[in-house]
Amino acid sequence: MLSKLGRGGLRVAEEVRAAVSAGGAVVALESTIFTSGMPRPINVDTALEAERIVRSRGAVPATVGMLAGRLVVGLSQAEIAALGGDDYAIKCSTRDLPTAMARRLNGGTTVSATLVAARLAGVPVFVTGALAEHGQDSMDVSADLVQLGRTPIMTVCAGVKAFLDVGRTLEALETQGVGVATLLLGDDAKQPGKKEEVEFPAFYTPSSGHKSPCTLHSVAECARVLAGVRSLDGPGFLLAVPIAREFSEFSSTVDAAIRDALDEAGRLGIRGRAITPFLLDRIARLTDGASLRANVALVKRNADVGAQIAKAFSELQDAAAATGKK
Numbered sequence: 001m002l003s004k005l006g007r008g009g010l011r012v013a014e015e016v017r018a019a020v021s022a023g024g025a026v027v028a029l030e031s032t033i034f035t036s037g038m039p040r041p042i043n044v045d046t047a048l049e050a051e052r053i054v055r056s057r058g059a060v061p062a063t064v065g066m067l068a069g070r071l072v073v074g075l076s077q078a079e080i081a082a083l084g085g086d087d088y089a090i091k092c093s094t095r096d097l098p099t100a101m102a103r104r105l106n107g108g109t110t111v112s113a114t115l116v117a118a119r120l121a122g123v124p125v126f127v128t129g130a131l132a133e134h135g136q137d138s139m140d141v142s143a144d145l146v147q148l149g150r151t152p153i154m155t156v157c158a159g160v161k162a163f164l165d166v167g168r169t170l171e172a173l174e175t176q177g178v179g180v181a182t183l184l185l186g187d188d189a190k191q192p193g194k195k196e197e198v199e200f201p202a203f204y205t206p207s208s209g210h211k212s213p214c215t216l217h218s219v220a221e222c223a224r225v226l227a228g229v230r231s232l233d234g235p236g237f238l239l240a241v242p243i244a245r246e247f248s249e250f251s252s253t254v255d256a257a258i259r260d261a262l263d264e265a266g267r268l269g270i271r272g273r274a275i276t277p278f279l280l281d282r283i284a285r286l287t288d289g290a291s292l293r294a295n296v297a298l299v300k301r302n303a304d305v306g307a308q309i310a311k312a313f314s315e316l317q318d319a320a321a322a323t324g325k326k
Protein backbone atom coordinates (compact mmCIF):
# COMPACT_ATOMS: atom_id res chain seq x y z
CA MET A 1 0.00 0.00 0.00
CA LEU A 2 2.56 2.54 1.13
CA SER A 3 4.66 2.25 -2.00
CA LYS A 4 1.77 3.57 -4.10
CA LEU A 5 2.79 7.13 -3.37
CA GLY A 6 6.44 6.49 -3.99
CA ARG A 7 9.21 7.09 -1.50
CA GLY A 8 8.91 10.82 -1.14
CA GLY A 9 5.14 11.26 -1.36
CA LEU A 10 3.98 9.87 1.97
CA ARG A 11 5.41 10.04 5.47
CA VAL A 12 3.84 7.88 8.14
CA ALA A 13 5.05 8.65 11.67
CA GLU A 14 6.93 5.75 13.22
CA GLU A 15 4.50 5.50 16.14
CA VAL A 16 1.56 5.29 13.72
CA ARG A 17 3.27 2.75 11.48
CA ALA A 18 4.15 0.53 14.45
CA ALA A 19 0.64 0.70 15.92
CA VAL A 20 -1.01 -0.09 12.56
CA SER A 21 1.21 -3.09 11.93
CA ALA A 22 0.60 -4.40 15.47
CA GLY A 23 -3.19 -4.02 14.96
CA GLY A 24 -3.29 -1.38 17.70
CA ALA A 25 -5.82 1.44 18.06
CA VAL A 26 -5.09 4.37 15.72
CA VAL A 27 -7.27 7.39 14.91
CA ALA A 28 -6.75 9.70 11.94
CA LEU A 29 -7.58 13.41 12.40
CA GLU A 30 -7.91 16.02 9.66
CA SER A 31 -6.19 19.40 9.44
CA THR A 32 -8.41 21.73 7.36
CA ILE A 33 -10.41 22.13 10.51
CA PHE A 34 -7.47 23.94 12.10
CA THR A 35 -5.89 25.55 9.02
CA SER A 36 -9.08 27.21 7.78
CA GLY A 37 -12.01 26.21 10.02
CA MET A 38 -11.10 28.00 13.28
CA PRO A 39 -9.32 31.22 14.29
CA ARG A 40 -5.91 31.25 15.98
CA PRO A 41 -4.87 30.24 18.58
CA ILE A 42 -7.92 28.12 19.42
CA ASN A 43 -7.34 26.15 16.20
CA VAL A 44 -4.01 24.65 17.28
CA ASP A 45 -5.13 24.27 20.91
CA THR A 46 -8.12 22.23 19.73
CA ALA A 47 -6.03 20.05 17.40
CA LEU A 48 -3.55 19.28 20.18
CA GLU A 49 -6.32 18.68 22.72
CA ALA A 50 -8.04 16.23 20.33
CA GLU A 51 -4.75 14.31 20.09
CA ARG A 52 -4.43 14.30 23.88
CA ILE A 53 -7.96 12.92 24.26
CA VAL A 54 -7.22 10.14 21.76
CA ARG A 55 -4.11 9.19 23.74
CA SER A 56 -6.00 9.27 27.03
CA ARG A 57 -8.18 6.46 25.64
CA GLY A 58 -5.12 4.37 24.80
CA ALA A 59 -5.14 5.05 21.05
CA VAL A 60 -2.50 6.65 18.81
CA PRO A 61 -3.52 9.93 17.09
CA ALA A 62 -2.51 10.40 13.46
CA THR A 63 -3.18 13.98 12.40
CA VAL A 64 -2.88 14.22 8.62
CA GLY A 65 -1.57 17.21 6.67
CA MET A 66 0.46 18.27 3.64
CA LEU A 67 3.97 19.51 4.44
CA ALA A 68 6.18 20.78 1.65
CA GLY A 69 4.42 18.47 -0.79
CA ARG A 70 4.53 15.39 1.42
CA LEU A 71 1.36 13.82 2.71
CA VAL A 72 2.07 13.24 6.40
CA VAL A 73 0.10 10.77 8.53
CA GLY A 74 1.04 11.58 12.10
CA LEU A 75 2.18 15.21 12.25
CA SER A 76 4.29 16.09 15.27
CA GLN A 77 2.95 18.66 17.75
CA ALA A 78 5.40 21.23 16.40
CA GLU A 79 4.23 20.53 12.84
CA ILE A 80 0.57 20.95 13.87
CA ALA A 81 1.45 24.29 15.46
CA ALA A 82 3.40 25.40 12.38
CA LEU A 83 0.65 24.38 9.94
CA GLY A 84 -2.01 26.06 12.10
CA GLY A 85 -0.04 29.32 11.96
CA ASP A 86 0.87 29.17 8.27
CA ASP A 87 -0.79 31.96 6.25
CA TYR A 88 0.04 30.14 3.02
CA ALA A 89 -1.35 26.71 3.90
CA ILE A 90 -3.88 25.73 1.23
CA LYS A 91 -7.15 23.87 1.74
CA CYS A 92 -6.21 20.53 0.29
CA SER A 93 -9.05 18.36 -0.99
CA THR A 94 -8.50 15.08 -2.88
CA ARG A 95 -8.24 16.85 -6.22
CA ASP A 96 -5.54 19.19 -4.88
CA LEU A 97 -3.19 16.43 -3.69
CA PRO A 98 -1.15 15.98 -6.91
CA THR A 99 -0.64 19.71 -7.50
CA ALA A 100 0.20 20.38 -3.85
CA MET A 101 2.78 17.59 -4.05
CA ALA A 102 4.28 18.84 -7.29
CA ARG A 103 4.50 22.41 -5.95
CA ARG A 104 5.74 21.30 -2.52
CA LEU A 105 2.98 23.21 -0.75
CA ASN A 106 1.78 23.11 2.83
CA GLY A 107 -1.90 22.41 3.35
CA GLY A 108 -4.64 21.34 5.66
CA THR A 109 -6.25 18.14 4.38
CA THR A 110 -10.05 18.06 4.14
CA VAL A 111 -12.16 15.04 5.05
CA SER A 112 -11.73 13.59 1.54
CA ALA A 113 -7.93 14.07 1.36
CA THR A 114 -7.49 12.78 4.92
CA LEU A 115 -9.44 9.64 4.02
CA VAL A 116 -7.07 9.05 1.08
CA ALA A 117 -4.06 9.35 3.40
CA ALA A 118 -5.56 7.27 6.21
CA ARG A 119 -6.29 4.46 3.78
CA LEU A 120 -2.74 4.47 2.42
CA ALA A 121 -1.44 4.23 6.00
CA GLY A 122 -3.93 1.51 7.04
CA VAL A 123 -5.74 3.58 9.71
CA PRO A 124 -9.35 2.29 10.23
CA VAL A 125 -10.98 5.18 12.16
CA PHE A 126 -11.12 8.87 11.26
CA VAL A 127 -12.44 11.74 13.38
CA THR A 128 -13.65 15.11 12.14
CA GLY A 129 -16.08 17.88 13.16
CA ALA A 130 -18.76 17.77 10.50
CA LEU A 131 -19.03 16.60 6.96
CA ALA A 132 -19.39 18.80 3.90
CA GLU A 133 -22.51 18.32 1.88
CA HIS A 134 -24.63 18.40 -1.19
CA GLY A 135 -25.86 21.69 -2.66
CA GLN A 136 -29.56 22.40 -2.77
CA ASP A 137 -29.90 23.42 -6.36
CA SER A 138 -26.38 23.12 -7.67
CA MET A 139 -23.85 20.47 -8.57
CA ASP A 140 -21.84 21.45 -5.48
CA VAL A 141 -21.38 17.91 -4.21
CA SER A 142 -18.46 17.80 -1.81
CA ALA A 143 -15.59 15.41 -2.58
CA ASP A 144 -16.06 14.28 1.05
CA LEU A 145 -19.18 12.37 0.03
CA VAL A 146 -17.56 10.62 -2.93
CA GLN A 147 -14.41 9.69 -1.00
CA LEU A 148 -16.47 8.15 1.80
CA GLY A 149 -17.87 5.78 -0.83
CA ARG A 150 -14.37 4.70 -1.83
CA THR A 151 -12.74 4.26 1.54
CA PRO A 152 -13.49 1.42 4.01
CA ILE A 153 -12.93 3.59 7.07
CA MET A 154 -15.34 4.61 9.84
CA THR A 155 -15.65 8.41 9.86
CA VAL A 156 -16.86 9.87 13.17
CA CYS A 157 -18.47 13.32 12.94
CA ALA A 158 -21.31 15.42 14.35
CA GLY A 159 -23.40 14.89 11.23
CA VAL A 160 -23.60 17.06 8.16
CA LYS A 161 -23.14 20.82 8.30
CA ALA A 162 -26.59 22.33 8.26
CA PHE A 163 -25.60 24.92 5.65
CA LEU A 164 -26.87 23.11 2.60
CA ASP A 165 -29.11 20.15 1.91
CA VAL A 166 -29.03 17.37 4.51
CA GLY A 167 -31.62 15.24 2.69
CA ARG A 168 -29.72 15.28 -0.60
CA THR A 169 -26.51 14.55 1.29
CA LEU A 170 -28.04 11.41 2.81
CA GLU A 171 -29.27 10.35 -0.66
CA ALA A 172 -25.81 10.89 -2.15
CA LEU A 173 -24.27 8.77 0.60
CA GLU A 174 -26.75 6.00 -0.08
CA THR A 175 -25.87 6.11 -3.78
CA GLN A 176 -22.20 5.69 -2.87
CA GLY A 177 -23.05 2.68 -0.68
CA VAL A 178 -21.94 4.45 2.50
CA GLY A 179 -23.48 3.10 5.71
CA VAL A 180 -24.82 5.90 7.90
CA ALA A 181 -25.75 5.65 11.57
CA THR A 182 -26.29 7.88 14.58
CA LEU A 183 -24.67 6.80 17.82
CA LEU A 184 -26.69 7.43 20.97
CA LEU A 185 -24.71 7.22 24.18
CA GLY A 186 -25.49 7.72 27.86
CA ASP A 187 -28.85 9.34 28.63
CA ASP A 188 -29.69 9.72 24.94
CA ALA A 189 -29.49 5.95 24.45
CA LYS A 190 -31.84 5.29 27.35
CA GLN A 191 -34.75 7.42 26.13
CA PRO A 192 -37.81 5.24 25.52
CA GLY A 193 -39.05 5.19 21.96
CA LYS A 194 -35.89 6.88 20.75
CA LYS A 195 -34.90 3.92 18.60
CA GLU A 196 -37.54 4.63 15.98
CA GLU A 197 -37.39 8.42 16.06
CA VAL A 198 -33.73 9.27 15.92
CA GLU A 199 -32.91 12.10 13.56
CA PHE A 200 -29.65 12.46 11.73
CA PRO A 201 -27.71 15.29 13.43
CA ALA A 202 -26.71 18.47 11.64
CA PHE A 203 -23.47 19.71 13.23
CA TYR A 204 -24.67 22.51 15.58
CA THR A 205 -27.97 20.74 16.23
CA PRO A 206 -28.86 17.13 17.15
CA SER A 207 -31.78 17.17 14.72
CA SER A 208 -32.02 17.86 11.00
CA GLY A 209 -35.61 16.92 10.19
CA HIS A 210 -34.25 13.80 8.48
CA LYS A 211 -34.48 10.36 9.99
CA SER A 212 -31.20 8.61 10.66
CA PRO A 213 -30.91 5.50 8.45
CA CYS A 214 -29.69 3.48 11.44
CA THR A 215 -29.06 3.95 15.19
CA LEU A 216 -26.24 2.38 17.16
CA HIS A 217 -26.19 2.22 20.93
CA SER A 218 -22.67 1.41 22.08
CA VAL A 219 -19.02 1.72 21.18
CA ALA A 220 -18.81 -2.08 21.06
CA GLU A 221 -21.57 -2.17 18.45
CA CYS A 222 -19.70 0.44 16.38
CA ALA A 223 -16.55 -1.70 16.53
CA ARG A 224 -18.48 -4.72 15.22
CA VAL A 225 -19.86 -2.59 12.37
CA LEU A 226 -16.33 -1.43 11.58
CA ALA A 227 -15.19 -5.06 11.41
CA GLY A 228 -17.84 -5.60 8.72
CA VAL A 229 -16.72 -2.48 6.83
CA ARG A 230 -13.10 -3.68 6.86
CA SER A 231 -13.90 -7.21 5.75
CA LEU A 232 -16.01 -5.98 2.82
CA ASP A 233 -13.21 -3.60 1.74
CA GLY A 234 -15.72 -1.44 -0.16
CA PRO A 235 -17.44 1.80 0.84
CA GLY A 236 -16.89 3.57 4.13
CA PHE A 237 -19.19 4.15 7.08
CA LEU A 238 -20.34 7.47 8.49
CA LEU A 239 -21.03 7.55 12.20
CA ALA A 240 -22.74 10.66 13.53
CA VAL A 241 -22.41 11.64 17.19
CA PRO A 242 -25.01 14.32 18.02
CA ILE A 243 -23.75 17.51 19.66
CA ALA A 244 -23.93 17.31 23.49
CA ARG A 245 -27.15 18.36 25.23
CA GLU A 246 -25.45 21.19 27.08
CA PHE A 247 -25.58 23.08 23.75
CA SER A 248 -29.34 22.65 23.28
CA GLU A 249 -30.12 26.32 23.86
CA PHE A 250 -27.50 27.33 21.32
CA SER A 251 -28.75 24.61 18.94
CA SER A 252 -32.26 26.01 18.98
CA THR A 253 -31.16 29.56 18.15
CA VAL A 254 -28.37 29.05 15.61
CA ASP A 255 -30.63 28.75 12.54
CA ALA A 256 -31.06 32.51 12.18
CA ALA A 257 -27.28 33.02 12.19
CA ILE A 258 -26.84 30.29 9.56
CA ARG A 259 -29.48 31.95 7.34
CA ASP A 260 -27.89 35.40 7.69
CA ALA A 261 -24.44 34.00 6.93
CA LEU A 262 -25.76 32.17 3.86
CA ASP A 263 -27.48 35.36 2.63
CA GLU A 264 -24.26 37.31 3.05
CA ALA A 265 -22.26 34.65 1.19
CA GLY A 266 -24.82 34.84 -1.63
CA ARG A 267 -24.61 38.64 -1.81
CA LEU A 268 -20.81 38.59 -1.85
CA GLY A 269 -20.71 35.77 -4.44
CA ILE A 270 -18.60 33.51 -2.23
CA ARG A 271 -18.42 29.95 -3.57
CA GLY A 272 -16.38 26.77 -3.81
CA ARG A 273 -13.62 26.12 -1.33
CA ALA A 274 -14.02 29.55 0.28
CA ILE A 275 -17.60 29.06 1.40
CA THR A 276 -17.14 26.76 4.41
CA PRO A 277 -14.45 28.92 6.12
CA PHE A 278 -16.51 32.05 5.36
CA LEU A 279 -19.69 30.61 6.89
CA LEU A 280 -17.92 29.22 9.96
CA ASP A 281 -16.36 32.61 10.60
CA ARG A 282 -19.58 34.58 10.02
CA ILE A 283 -21.70 32.27 12.18
CA ALA A 284 -19.15 32.54 15.01
CA ARG A 285 -19.37 36.35 14.84
CA LEU A 286 -23.17 36.35 14.67
CA THR A 287 -23.41 34.07 17.71
CA ASP A 288 -20.75 35.89 19.77
CA GLY A 289 -18.45 32.89 19.60
CA ALA A 290 -21.03 30.32 20.72
CA SER A 291 -20.76 28.35 17.46
CA LEU A 292 -16.98 28.20 17.84
CA ARG A 293 -17.31 26.90 21.40
CA ALA A 294 -19.78 24.29 20.15
CA ASN A 295 -17.46 23.31 17.29
CA VAL A 296 -14.50 22.87 19.66
CA ALA A 297 -16.60 20.79 22.06
CA LEU A 298 -17.93 18.49 19.38
CA VAL A 299 -14.50 17.89 17.86
CA LYS A 300 -13.24 16.81 21.30
CA ARG A 301 -16.26 14.60 21.88
CA ASN A 302 -15.82 12.98 18.47
CA ALA A 303 -12.14 12.36 19.23
CA ASP A 304 -13.13 10.69 22.47
CA VAL A 305 -15.73 8.46 20.80
CA GLY A 306 -13.49 7.67 17.82
CA ALA A 307 -10.63 6.63 20.09
CA GLN A 308 -12.92 4.32 22.08
CA ILE A 309 -14.14 2.72 18.84
CA ALA A 310 -10.56 2.26 17.59
CA LYS A 311 -9.63 0.63 20.89
CA ALA A 312 -12.69 -1.68 20.86
CA PHE A 313 -12.01 -2.58 17.21
CA SER A 314 -8.40 -3.45 17.98
CA GLU A 315 -9.50 -5.67 20.89
CA LEU A 316 -12.09 -7.33 18.66
CA GLN A 317 -9.41 -8.13 16.10
CA ASP A 318 -7.16 -9.56 18.84
CA ALA A 319 -9.99 -11.72 20.15
CA ALA A 320 -10.80 -12.96 16.63
CA ALA A 321 -7.13 -13.79 16.03
CA ALA A 322 -6.93 -15.66 19.37
CA THR A 323 -10.06 -17.67 18.53
CA GLY A 324 -8.66 -18.44 15.07
CA LYS A 325 -5.49 -19.89 16.65
CA LYS A 326 -7.38 -22.28 18.93
Ligand SMILES: O=c1[nH]cc([C@@H]2O[C@H](COP(=O)(O)O)[C@@H](O)[C@H]2O)c(=O)[nH]1
Pocket residue numbers: 030031032033034036037038109110111112129130131132133142143144161272273274275276280295
Ligand atom coordinates in the same frame (compact mmCIF):
# COMPACT_ATOMS: atom_id res chain seq x y z
O1 LIG B 1 -16.81 22.45 11.00
C1 LIG B 1 -16.14 22.22 10.01
N1 LIG B 1 -16.58 21.37 9.06
C2 LIG B 1 -15.87 21.08 7.96
C3 LIG B 1 -14.66 21.64 7.76
C4 LIG B 1 -13.77 21.33 6.58
O2 LIG B 1 -14.35 21.71 5.34
C5 LIG B 1 -14.15 20.66 4.43
C6 LIG B 1 -15.15 20.67 3.31
O3 LIG B 1 -14.94 21.71 2.47
P1 LIG B 1 -15.93 21.96 1.24
O4 LIG B 1 -17.23 22.40 1.89
O5 LIG B 1 -15.26 23.01 0.42
O6 LIG B 1 -16.08 20.63 0.52
C7 LIG B 1 -14.29 19.41 5.23
O7 LIG B 1 -13.74 18.29 4.59
C8 LIG B 1 -13.53 19.81 6.47
O8 LIG B 1 -12.15 19.60 6.29
C9 LIG B 1 -14.19 22.56 8.73
O9 LIG B 1 -13.13 23.14 8.62
N2 LIG B 1 -14.95 22.82 9.84
